[in-house]
Amino acid sequence: MPLDRAGLGTQVTELFRSRITDGTWPVGSKIPTEPELVEWSGAGRNTVREAISSLVQAGILRREQGRGTFVVSTSDLRSSVSRRVAATSRRDSLELRLALDAASARIAATRRTEADAERLVTLLRERNAAWTGHDLHERVRADSALHRAVVEATHNPLLGDVYEGLLEVFEEVQLHDVAGETDDLAQLHADLVDAIVAGDPERAADVMAALLQPMINGI
Incomplete structure (x- = not known):
């Protein structure tokens, strides 16, 4: 989907979050790889990394060394x-x-x-x-x-x-x-x-x- 350049990091973060809340990426599932997310979102690699890091810090995603990034919750709350x-x-x-x-x-x-x-x-x-x-x-x-x-x-x-x-x-x-x-x-x-x-x-x-x-x- 096309993304505005202003506030791009926030938009990508919310785009990923929406896939979690609507069940596309359910709790326990592994999210797509970084290159796949770059291609799908149309955002740069750094923006995608920042968006993932934001959701990791919020406790919604968890990185597992050698395995990938997994959904552990559907909301910050x-x-x-x-x-x-x-x-x-x-x-x-x-x-x-x-x-x-x-x-x-x-x-x-x-x-x-x-x-x-x-x-x-x-x-x-x-x-x-x-x-x-x-x-x-x-x-x-x-x-x-x-x-x-x-x-x-x-x-x-x-x-x-x-x-x-x-x-x-x-x-x-x-x-x-x-x-x-x-x-x-x-x-x-x-x-x-x-x-x-x-x-x-x-x-x-x-x-x-x-x-x-x-x-x-x-x-």
């Missing part, structure tokens, strides 16, 4: 929040999660669509199934998928970005919480989904608090 929370204590992380999850549950109960409700019910079943095996990472994945779906049911993209930036940290904190032989939180998760599907925001927030507050109290 998501990556900066993730880095900040990774340096905090378990208590701080859980308290932040409680604040976000309770607010998300309350909003989701008022905004969820029928498709959201069906997805929550499906993910609840998948979460229950994960506890029939002994793979802790699969349990965390299934639990995170359900909580992420609650956030997505708010239809608030900013809230979604913040939550995604925190999710990896939340999952690390959670690993030892899913190690039991039985799922002691199964009924509360069922109650959570029921409250959101029923459109009861206060009950949804209360159930989320009942899920997370005991973990904080136990520290």
